[in-house]
Amino acid sequence: MVFPPDDLEPWFPIETERLMLREARPEDFDDIHAYAVRDDVVRFMIWGPNTAEETRTVLDGWLDEQALWPRPGVNLVIEELATERVVGSIRLTIQDAANRTADMGYTLHSDVWRRGYGTEAARAVLQAAFGPLGLHRVFAMADTDNVGSWGIMEKLGMRREATLRKNRQVRGDWRDNHVYAILAEEFTRI
């Protein structure tokens, strides 16, 4: 079976209670750069803080990928409905098509942390992943000190499956990462 199937309907945009998850537009540059340039936002990331050129390259990549459907990786911006400001992004990437397995990642501007936006966006992506997309397993990785990131995973019922020792270098520092995952049959139970 080819996965994702050629006749797959796009599973986005997704509107949640407070957010719109949608494809990026060229005019989103300033909002995206506003968080990509921040030390607190990129603390656990292997990228950043971005120069304007780096953000431009990332955004151009997101715009270019929109020409391809179905595609293995989907990057969506997270727009706050109340302000129409892009406050972050979320990604779902098929890592193993034969086993219908994807991983997920997300980033939010620190202005909006601790409001439940991360959980709201990730829940919506998991609903799409196990609904229209028909995935079997979604996993995500988070630095062991990135409590906000694995806090989202725990709230969504993802299980900590492993802790990888010094598997990633962040600005020259080897970091430990938790691997969390959830299966389709587990997600329907929460």
Ligand SMILES: CC(C)(COP(=O)(O)OP(=O)(O)OC[C@H]1O[C@@H](n2cnc3c(N)ncnc32)[C@H](O)[C@@H]1OP(=O)(O)O)[C@@H](O)C(=O)NCCC(=O)NCCS
């Ligand atoms: C990780 C991130 C997306 C979290 O987003 P968020 O919208 O603040 O997360 P939520 O508000 O949904 O929080 C979910 C849970 O995580 C935990 N949590 C979140 N931030 C926390 C913090 N700073 N300290 C302790 N616990 C935290 C809490 O349990 C929280 O639930 P609660 O508020 O009901 O107690 C955000 O901090 C971020 O963008 N960080 C920078 C980028 C990044 O590290 N991305 C992840 C890479 S793996």
